[in-house]
Amino acid sequence: MTRFNAFSLLKNALSGNKNWTEQWPEVEPKSSYDVIIVGAGGHGLGAAYYLAKEHGITNVAVIDKGWLGGGNTGRNTTIIRSNYLYDESARLYDHAVDLWEDLSQDLNYNVMYSRRGVLMLAHNVHDVQSFKRHIHANRLNGVDNRWLTPEECKEYCPPLSISKNARYPVMGGALQERAGTARHDAVAWGYARGAAMRGVDIIQNCPVTAIRRNADGSVAGVETAKGFIKANKVGVSAAGHTSVVMQTADVRLPLESYPLQALVSEPVKPIFPCVVMSNAVHAYISQSDKGELVIGSGTDQYTSYSQRGGLPLIEHTVAAITEIFPIFNRMRMLRKWGGIVDVTPDRSAIISKTPVDGLYVNCGWGTGGFKATPGSAHTFAWTIAKNEPHPINAPFTMERFRTGRLIDEAAAAAVAH
Amino acid sequence: MLLIHCPYCDETLPEAEFTYAGQAHVIRHPEPSSQTDQEWEEFLFIRENVKGDHFERWRHFHGCGRYFNAVRNTVSDKFLTTYKAGAPRPQLSDLKEGGE
Numbered sequence: 001m002t003r004f005n006a007f008s009l010l011k012n013a014l015s016g017n018k019n020w021t022e023q024w025p026e027v028e029p030k031s032s033y034d035v036i037i038v039g040a041g042g043h044g045l046g047a048a049y050y051l052a053k054e055h056g057i058t059n060v061a062v063i064d065k066g067w068l069g070g071g072n073t074g075r076n077t078t079i080i081r082s083n084y085l086y087d088e089s090a091r092l093y094d095h096a097v098d099l100w101e102d103l104s105q106d107l108n109y110n111v112m113y114s115r116r117g118v119l120m121l122a123h124n125v126h127d128v129q130s131f132k133r134h135i136h137a138n139r140l141n142g143v144d145n146r147w148l149t150p151e152e153c154k155e156y157c158p159p160l161s162i163s164k165n166a167r168y169p170v171m172g173g174a175l176q177e178r179a180g181t182a183r184h185d186a187v188a189w190g191y192a193r194g195a196a197m198r199g200v201d202i203i204q205n206c207p208v209t210a211i212r213r214n215a216d217g218s219v220a221g222v223e224t225a226k227g228f229i230k231a232n233k234v235g236v237s238a239a240g241h242t243s244v245v246m247q248t249a250d251v252r253l254p255l256e257s258y259p260l261q262a263l264v265s266e267p268v269k270p271i272f273p274c275v276v277m278s279n280a281v282h283a284y285i286s287q288s289d290k291g292e293l294v295i296g297s298g299t300d301q302y303t304s305y306s307q308r309g310g311l312p313l314i315e316h317t318v319a320a321i322t323e324i325f326p327i328f329n330r331m332r333m334l335r336k337w338g339g340i341v342d343v344t345p346d347r348s349a350i351i352s353k354t355p356v357d358g359l360y361v362n363c364g365w366g367t368g369g370f371k372a373t374p375g376s377a378h379t380f381a382w383t384i385a386k387n388e389p390h391p392i393n394a395p396f397t398m399e400r401f402r403t404g405r406l407i408d409e410a411a412a413a414a415v416a417h
Numbered sequence: 418m419l420l421i422h423c424p425y426c427d428e429t430l431p432e433a434e435f436t437y438a439g440q441a442h443v444i445r446h447p448e449p450s451s452q453t454d455q456e457w458e459e460f461l462f463i464r465e466n467v468k469g470d471h472f473e474r475w476r477h478f479h480g481c482g483r484y485f486n487a488v489r490n491t492v493s494d495k496f497l498t499t500y501k502a503g504a505p506r507p508q509l510s511d512l513k514e515g516g517e
């Protein structure tokens with residue numbers, strides 16, 4: 001694997017770009033590993049990367065039933081922000097943003113992290129009060145967030161309509177300038193390459209069918225389509241399919257899997273400079289570097305593993321977007337797709353040890369996991385390596401649903417995570 | 418768009434008329450104060466989240482307003498049956514996709 005730098009670019013350009021080596025090798029699984037990560041999305045690949053880089057654990061495999069980054073990592077709207085209300089969430093998501101800032105340098109891979117700012121619009125008095133409370137709470141936690149008047153919102157995001165006659169008038173907005181977007185595929189590829197460079201095996205198209213346990217209850221390894229693979233520790237990072245995998249180890253989690261849809265328009269010239277979210281109408285929009293408007297909203301109402309979702313939700317989403325941005329009402333939508341997201345009752349993640357010795361789980365990211373990728377992966381690797389949580393993910397246990405110590409972002413935001 | 422059969426109205430109608438109401442047959446213990454923290458966790462938070470045939474509740478929100486139960490496959494999203502609240506849980510072996 002070649003390191004990317006000006007010299008290697010020039011050298012390969014001169015040889016017609018025919019001598020680039022593979023970014024990660026195609027490997028057959030070994031019979032045993034120190035750690036197996038189930039799920040090769042950003043969170044799983046990142047965990048393997050940090051296990052190798054920061055904890056010196058390189059006898060690691062990442063196993064996925066499909067291709068790497070083919071689940072929710074490749075299906076989200078790539079929004080990054082950390083303006084969460086509660087202290088625990090603010091620490092976790094801001095840890096992720098700290099890592100996002102240097103991720104391209106760290107991975108030697110351009111993840112195209114773009115600090116273009118996330119503007120959350122307020123359309124009614126309740127929104128105004130709630131967002132101002134969020135802003136104060138964020139600032140106390142050292143998370144940047146500030147209030148903009150409608151005129152300032154318009155200046156920050158010119159396509160916005162601030163007409164007083166709008167169906168959803170803009171009464172102001174909360175702006176996190178450090179927030180933005182990144183290239184989702186590059187995150188998976190960058191982590192995969194970084195992990196593979198340090199000796200991690202990445203095994204694609206190999207479903208894990210069960211987690212096997214020893215007679216004393218501890219983890220023995222995983223059953224896969226390519227046979228049994230022994231492991232001392234298993235970390236499950238399987239998003240919408242976490243319940244299905246964990247059930248084979250007799251661990252039941254407070255998760256429900258819902259389809260979350262997104263769509264993109266035809267590509268157009270740069271028009272939209274930032275990310276805009278609206279909780280009241282429940283939609284969000286940004287423009288990708290390819291020029292497509294990237295649009296998303298909430299989950300479908302029913303649980304499903306179909307990776308499709310229904311059209312009523314798309315209709316609602318597009319109606320909301322064209323209401324706030326009438327300028328887009330003649331644009332044609334190009335594609336829509338769905339991912340399966342695992343939602344917890346309090347809408348906060350679980351990064352935790354489990355009652356099974358040697359089994360760890362990173363799940364429950366619901367509709368907002370992409371933004372957390374580096375922070376989630378980093379603290380999950382720590383939890384696996386040291387068999388105890390990092391201080392940042394310590395509150396995100398699975399026991400909180402028994403003790404009642406919830407991190408209730410569901411109540412704090414209601415929507416749009 | 419799902420098409421859902423309301424067992425009270427006896428009509429098959431678009432999804433937009435209905436709201437989803439979670440897993441069916443979750444029973445509240447008659448003596449809640451006797452329950453342990455673990456039993457409360459089970460009752461409040463732990464769900465089957467099954468990949469396959471799922472027993473679930475729906476409400477005909479923009480119609481008769483009543484809750485009913487359904488069996489739907491969570492991979493194909495097709496309904497196997499719907500039945501009135503309080504009716505016994507049907508045997509999966511008796512059901513086939515698209516049946517009413």
